[in-house]
Amino acid sequence: MPAGKRLRRLAPNRRTGRRRGGLLQLGLRARITAVFTLGALALSLLLTSITYFTTSSSIVSQDEHSFELQAIANATSLHESVYALDPAVVRENVFGLSDELRSTTSYSLIYITSLLTWFPSSPVTFSEDDLPASLRTLTLSGNSGEQTFIFRGEPHFAVGIAIPHGTYYFGVFSLSQANAELHVLLASLIGAAAVTTLLGAALGRWAAGRTLRPLRDVSEAASSIASGMLDTRLETGDARDLAVLTSSFNRMADRLQQRIERDARFTSDVSHELRSPLTTLATSLSVIESRRDELPERSQRALDLLSTEVRRFQRMVRDLLEISRFDARSADFATSQVEIGDLVRHAVAPAGHPPLSVTISPADDHRELSVDKRRIERVFGNLIENADRYAGGVTEIVVETGEHSVRVCVDDSGPGIPQADRDRIFERFARGPGTAGSRGAGVGTGLGLALVQEHVRLHGGRVWVSDSPTGGARFVVELPLSQGGEESAKTPDGGSDAPDRETAR
Amino acid sequence: MASRILIVEDDERIRASMGLALEDEGYDVVEAGSGEEALVRFTQSLSFEPLDLVIIDIMLPGMDGFECCREVRRQSAVPIIMVTARTDTHDVVAGLEAGADDYVTKPFEPKELAARIRALLRRARSTEGGPSTITFGDLEIMPEAGVVRLAGEEVHLTRTEFLLLCELAANHGKVLSREQLLERVWSYDYFGDGRLVDVHVRRLRTKVEPDPANPRYVLTVRGLGYKLAP
Numbered sequence: 001m002p003a004g005k006r007l008r009r010l011a012p013n014r015r016t017g018r019r020r021g022g023l024l025q026l027g028l029r030a031r032i033t034a035v036f037t038l039g040a041l042a043l044s045l046l047l048t049s050i051t052y053f054t055t056s057s058s059i060v061s062q063d064e065h066s067f068e069l070q071a072i073a074n075a076t077s078l079h080e081s082v083y084a085l086d087p088a089v090v091r092e093n094v095f096g097l098s099d100e101l102r103s104t105t106s107y108s109l110i111y112i113t114s115l116l117t118w119f120p121s122s123p124v125t126f127s128e129d130d131l132p133a134s135l136r137t138l139t140l141s142g143n144s145g146e147q148t149f150i151f152r153g154e155p156h157f158a159v160g161i162a163i164p165h166g167t168y169y170f171g172v173f174s175l176s177q178a179n180a181e182l183h184v185l186l187a188s189l190i191g192a193a194a195v196t197t198l199l200g201a202a203l204g205r206w207a208a209g210r211t212l213r214p215l216r217d218v219s220e221a222a223s224s225i226a227s228g229m230l231d232t233r234l235e236t237g238d239a240r241d242l243a244v245l246t247s248s249f250n251r252m253a254d255r256l257q258q259r260i261e262r263d264a265r266f267t268s269d270v271s272h273e274l275r276s277p278l279t280t281l282a283t284s285l286s287v288i289e290s291r292r293d294e295l296p297e298r299s300q301r302a303l304d305l306l307s308t309e310v311r312r313f314q315r316m317v318r319d320l321l322e323i324s325r326f327d328a329r330s331a332d333f334a335t336s337q338v339e340i341g342d343l344v345r346h347a348v349a350p351a352g353h354p355p356l357s358v359t360i361s362p363a364d365d366h367r368e369l370s371v372d373k374r375r376i377e378r379v380f381g382n383l384i385e386n387a388d389r390y391a392g393g394v395t396e397i398v399v400e401t402g403e404h405s406v407r408v409c410v411d412d413s414g415p416g417i418p419q420a421d422r423d424r425i426f427e428r429f430a431r432g433p434g435t436a437g438s439r440g441a442g443v444g445t446g447l448g449l450a451l452v453q454e455h456v457r458l459h460g461g462r463v464w465v466s467d468s469p470t471g472g473a474r475f476v477v478e479l480p481l482s483q484g485g486e487e488s489a490k491t492p493d494g495g496s497d498a499p500d501r502e503t504a505r
Numbered sequence: 506m507a508s509r510i511l512i513v514e515d516d517e518r519i520r521a522s523m524g525l526a527l528e529d530e531g532y533d534v535v536e537a538g539s540g541e542e543a544l545v546r547f548t549q550s551l552s553f554e555p556l557d558l559v560i561i562d563i564m565l566p567g568m569d570g571f572e573c574c575r576e577v578r579r580q581s582a583v584p585i586i587m588v589t590a591r592t593d594t595h596d597v598v599a600g601l602e603a604g605a606d607d608y609v610t611k612p613f614e615p616k617e618l619a620a621r622i623r624a625l626l627r628r629a630r631s632t633e634g635g636p637s638t639i640t641f642g643d644l645e646i647m648p649e650a651g652v653v654r655l656a657g658e659e660v661h662l663t664r665t666e667f668l669l670l671c672e673l674a675a676n677h678g679k680v681l682s683r684e685q686l687l688e689r690v691w692s693y694d695y696f697g698d699g700r701l702v703d704v705h706v707r708r709l710r711t712k713v714e715p716d717p718a719n720p721r722y723v724l725t726v727r728g729l730g731y732k733l734a735p
Contacts, residue, residue, distance in 0.1 A: 272590065275590075275611045275612045276518075276519060276611070278612040279519050279522075279611050280516070280518040280521075280522045282612060282614065283522035283523050283615045284525065284526075286529075286615035287522065287526050287529055314612050317612060318612070334699065336683065337729075374698070
């Protein structure tokens with residue numbers, strides 16, 4: 001069987017897939033978004049750093065070059081004026097020089113060997129001790145040099161020039177302006193990188209949404225089919241690579257729908273076919289029954305058997321038709337507004353049944369509920385019949401209302417229902433353990449509780465079994481209280497024919 | 506004199522058994538196997554011995570039950586019971602709109618059918634008490650004479666429509682719920698089918714309202730029921 005094979009092959013994959021951790025535990029959409037975000041982040045970081053480093057080195061080298069030229073020019077002008085070897089002249093020159101340079105946040109230092117004196121620029125904020133030692137040594141040994149260093153927390157560029165005749169010029173220039181420019185650059189690059197990353201994330205999200213839309217459509221369609229909308233199909237979109245998925249999904253849905261509808265129709269068809277002979281049987285039987293007294297005793301007993309079974313047959317066909325309408329989703333739902341007390345008292349009093357005790361608080365009695373009365377009548381009729389048949393009859397019926405729902409508890413005096421069977425008894429043709437095999441007098445149709453469940457579900461309610469306080473079983477029917485009670489009551493005519501009526505499903 | 510009932514049913518065995526059962530109940534039974542035959546029988550009977558009630562199965566070969574029902578209704582106000590295949594809205598409402606007064610669903614209990622026949626016949630015979638003429642604007646209702654006039658012209662109502670109107674008129678201005686109307690007009694219990702009321706109100710409106718889409722007399726009170734406005 002190829003399908004089985006495929007399933008087996010798929011199963012281990014799924015298991016390993018589940019074991020993988022990290023990103024893979026996220027949803028597909030989140031994963032795609034994350035990949036796009038990380039990609040955009042990496043790319044923008046790479047571009048940012050390349051831009052930053054090339055720009056910064058070009059800015060720095062440009063600045064350094066101009067500082068170098070400045071230093072050489074300073075040194076040259078100094079060279080022309082140091083012949084006097086008079087410290088005062090030198091000082092003046094140096095001061096003049098430094099005056100010129102003051103505006104450019106730079107310092108100058110001159111060392112004259114013959115005087116063994118350092119001449120700092122004025123004001124004396126930078127001394128020879130602040131010079132980087134390696135540059136000083138290098139320059140004083142007769143070589144010119146340059147170096148970047150940190151002075152008072154700011155980057156500075158120092159140029160040392162050995163001028164003939166034992167004179168050394170040191171120019172120190174602040175790099176803080178270039179630095180500030182670089183900071184601005186860095187900030188804008190980081191900003192751009194962040195924007196790019198966010199754009200990447202947004203793109204990823206959009207792309208993930210777009211890519212996964214067919215997948216989402218498929219899963220939505222599948223769950224809508226699962227919830228019973230059998231005619232749900234996927235739209236054949238324009239994406240060619242998805243056409244295979246779409247068409248095979250739709251084909252699957254077609255087959256499924258055909259099959260389910262065929263099954264539902266079969267039940268319904270069979271039941272419909274049975275109705276005509278049954279009508280004849282029941283009607284003819286009623287003719288004989290009206291002459292029961294004229295029959296010999298043996299014939300009377302046979303007639304009783306016949307009528308019991310025909311009645312049961314009739315109920316079974318009626319129940320089958322009803323349940324096949326649920327299966328075919330063609331159950332009509334005719335609701336009307338009723339008071340809880342009225343509803344329950346009428347519904348628990350099937351024709352010919354001895355009266356049952358109903359406990360309801362006076363406040364709850366007149367609360368309104370929107371129900372299909374015929375269906376609610378069947379619900380309680382079936383529950384009472386069930387109790388009569390299997391559990392010695394109903395002991396009490398208790399109505400409790402909550403804020404949003406009303407619960408009707410139907411207690412019986414039977415042995416109760418074991419925990420394990422509490423769901424099973426609502427299945428079709430499920431029979432109580434005590435009665436299995438012994439189809440004694442008055443067996444039911446096997447559909448009673450299944451129909452109870454379907455009717456209650458149609459109202460948006462629930463039904464379940466628990467224990468009654470007296471040890472029997474308690475069937476609890478929970479129905480939602482009508483939300484729009486006041487609303488529908490106050491709405492004026494509006495041309496509609498019916499005071500309230502709706503068709504569901 | 507025994508009431509005469511026409512059974513229109515294509516299944517010979519059902520027809521025969523129904524005939525037996527209804528004869529047991531004391532009715533005179535006329536059988537028809539198709540809609541066409543039913544109309545012939547019906548027209549024949551009009552001249553000498555009128556029928557008191559007609560039972561029509563919806564699923565008929567040739568002319569279907571709805572058509573047959575409409576034809577009978579065109580000629581007479583005789584009570585009609587439809588035998589429908591299912592309780593679903595479509596068949597029931599279509600049957601009632603074709604002019605049926607009530608319906609039963611196959612497989613029906615013979616007792617149930619008998620009870621409905623009795624209710625319809627009893628109603629058809631009973632005469633109303635109360636005032637001789639009730640007037641609402643252009644609408645004149647004479648319960649005892651069984652006559653309704655709209656702007657002086659006589660309106661032909663079926664028995665059910667007439668009783669419905671009389672019931673609303675007797676309680677004019679008061680809202681009657683569908684349950685109350687079912688009980689009083691059809692003599693049904695609490696679990697009667699409210700669709701009976703809705704469809705008959707609709708039909709009644711087409712006859713007594715100048716503009717059935719915007720009713721002036723027979724008003725819907727949503728969530729509660731119907732009333733006749735003065």
